[in-house]
Amino acid sequence: MRTTDKRKERGDRARANILHHAIQIASVEGLEGLTFGRVAADAGVAKGNIQVLFGDREALQLATIESGVALYAETVVGPAMAEPTAVERLIALVEGWYTFVEQRTLPGGCLVHALSSEYRTRPGEIRDRVEHHRIGARQRIIDLSNEAVRAGELQAGTDVEQLAFELMSHQASANVAALMGETSQFELARRASGQRIAAARGA
Template structure:
């Protein structure tokens, strides 16, 4: 693909991520995307081939956004509780990235019972994020910045649940304070190491 083709493909995927966060990966058709971009459906089909290829490109792009906005900046922090707190703060703020909230939360709900490559890609992306969270929790434990009797898996579950609840409350219930409440909950849960 040419540089122009790559740039065009990137611009299409960028817009598609926002639409999919609102309408769902299944709800986003090539026709709907063409309409939103004021271009031809055949032009989009030429770049992506199938709806499934477009969906996979959206998931890959959203994963790169998460890495750029959450994972990489958090990894720049000192190992331990400081990194874990930064990771959670950035993750909560990431919920504002897409018009419809977290694309992965929406896609997971939409595809959790539908086998196939798109569901697998979403599951892999969520598993990578949780593995990063688990790694930082375990590191804070090894550095003795969390109580030694901390159940790492339980803490990962609770921290991830806060992100999911914040997205739910913000998107479904329209609660403007959802992200502030999530930040407060994380700070309270991780206060023991300070």
Template sequence: MTSVRADGRVERGERTRQLILGRAVQIASVEGLEGLSLGRLATELGLSKSGVFALFGSKEGLQLATVRSAVAVYVDHVLRPTRSVPPGLGRLWRMCEAWIAYSRDRVFRGGCFFYAATAEFDARGGKVHDALASAQTGWVTFVEQTIEEARATGELAEDTDVCQLAFEVIALLELANAESVLQNNNLGYEKAARAILVRLRAAATDPARLPACLPAQPPSHPASAHLPAQPPSP
């Protein structure tokens, strides 16, 4: 019976931890990681501050756990859809579509979590900076690998500068996210998608493997119109 009770406590603790992190990633995407506090989360979620402290230990511990939780969400919404397509231009374009949907649909209320958090911590040192730098490096590596796969299949020209193309694709996606968040519209996503298509067609051995044009998009509404009043619970 003791082990059953202990297991129940562990499960409840993990559910509480995920509930807290589900709220934390949404707050941080809008207000920054410095906007997080153990007391605030306890109050908003109706939890004891001591219980929240026991789960994370410190504000830095909470911030690091929030970054890890955001990485898991990013993997689910961007990396996994990309990997569902065979290597080549199709996978490369699927990656761009998945990233645009992730930002446009406000998986995080403030747009891309990592765009905002990196800007907040890029000039700082410490564990949170290092965690964000590691996440950013992982994303760049994934983009480069996806491009290299397309080159290896012969669908991108042999002389394609993989690192340069990855830099350009990421820059266009991030600018679309920044414009959408700042201007409260979705216009930048189509511009970024068109620019990426032009760049990929120029490097493709057979441009016909890429979409001839962008699919029709729904009317552009202010991004915030689609946001729930409260962050969804996990």
């Protein structure tokens, strides 16, 4: 292996370690609390290293969002998409989100829901990225629902925009409830989503 390859590999590992710590911090404290100093202390690296690897603070914040989304994609979206039918993929996706938050895969729950609230009043590149991922998550539900309608697994005439809104909405509340220790509200969210999909199936 050439020296530059080794150096790249070392850099990638260092980046991954820093981002691992950054997403834990961001999920609990938000992205505004994410400073080089804070991440350096948690990751056990020098502030200067983080600066070399990421450039400025906003670049670190943006990379943190992508890293959190990648973790979710790997843990929840990937396995859900392996289900055989569209409606099963939809159910696994929704149920997977609740498990992700319940098991504290990230200590602060769902990063995208938390950051949507944190940045709702703060226009800029960070908000645009969060918005991009929120729209992506919604679109995934809409696409699966449309597919399920075409396959006859959801009722013809299902308002898929409305369905996606309600499922995302239950998640937003559940993300707060879980961290507030309101188990009953978290379970109401899960049940509301289950009933909503069941109703769309005509059950």
